[in-house]
Amino acid sequence: MKLGELEKLVLQYLWQNDSADVKQVFGHFEKTRGGSLNTIQSTLDRLYKKGLLTRHKAGHAFVYQAKVERHELIGQLIKSVTSDFITEDDSSLVAAFSSISKEFNEEQLLKLESLIEQQRLKLGQESK
Incomplete structure (x- = not known):
C-alpha cells in the first residue's frame, strides 16, 4: 500500500x-x-x-x-515493503529489526521486550 x-x-x-x-x-x-x-x-x-x-x-x-491504529499501519507498511524480499523461513526481517534497534533508547527497548513477551503469551495460549 x-x-x-x-x-x-x-x-x-x-x-x-x-x-x-x-x-x-x-x-x-x-x-x-x-x-x-x-x-x-x-x-x-x-x-x-x-x-x-x-x-x-x-x-x-x-x-x-x-480505522487502524498508527502502529498497525506501520506494521502493514513494513510487511508490504518486506514481502517482496523475505520468504517464510527467512530471518531477514528479525535481523532488520535488530539492526534498527541500535537507534532505540532504553525506554523503547523495554517497550519492545514487553510487546514481544505479550506476543509469546498470546502464541502460547493459541497453541493450547
Missing part, C-alpha cells in the same frame, strides 16, 4: 483528533498547508476506500475516524 504525503498528514491529524468532517480537516490544513476543500475530500475518500478510515453520516456530512 502506498500513501501520498497528504494522506499521511490527514491520518496523523485524525489520530490526534479522533474524528473530523471534511471542513474540520480542511480548516486545519488551510492554515498550515493550503489546498482546496475538494482535495481534502478526495484524500479522505481515498483513505476510506483503502480501508484506513471509517465514516458515518452526521447531517449532510461524513465524519471520518482512523
Whole structure:
C-alpha cells in the first residue's frame, strides 16, 4: 500500500483528533498547508476506500475516524515493503529489526521486550 504525503498528514491529524468532517480537516490544513476543500475530500475518500478510515453520516456530512491504529499501519507498511524480499523461513526481517534497534533508547527497548513477551503469551495460549 502506498500513501501520498497528504494522506499521511490527514491520518496523523485524525489520530490526534479522533474524528473530523471534511471542513474540520480542511480548516486545519488551510492554515498550515493550503489546498482546496475538494482535495481534502478526495484524500479522505481515498483513505476510506483503502480501508484506513471509517465514516458515518452526521447531517449532510461524513465524519471520518482512523480505522487502524498508527502502529498497525506501520506494521502493514513494513510487511508490504518486506514481502517482496523475505520468504517464510527467512530471518531477514528479525535481523532488520535488530539492526534498527541500535537507534532505540532504553525506554523503547523495554517497550519492545514487553510487546514481544505479550506476543509469546498470546502464541502460547493459541497453541493450547
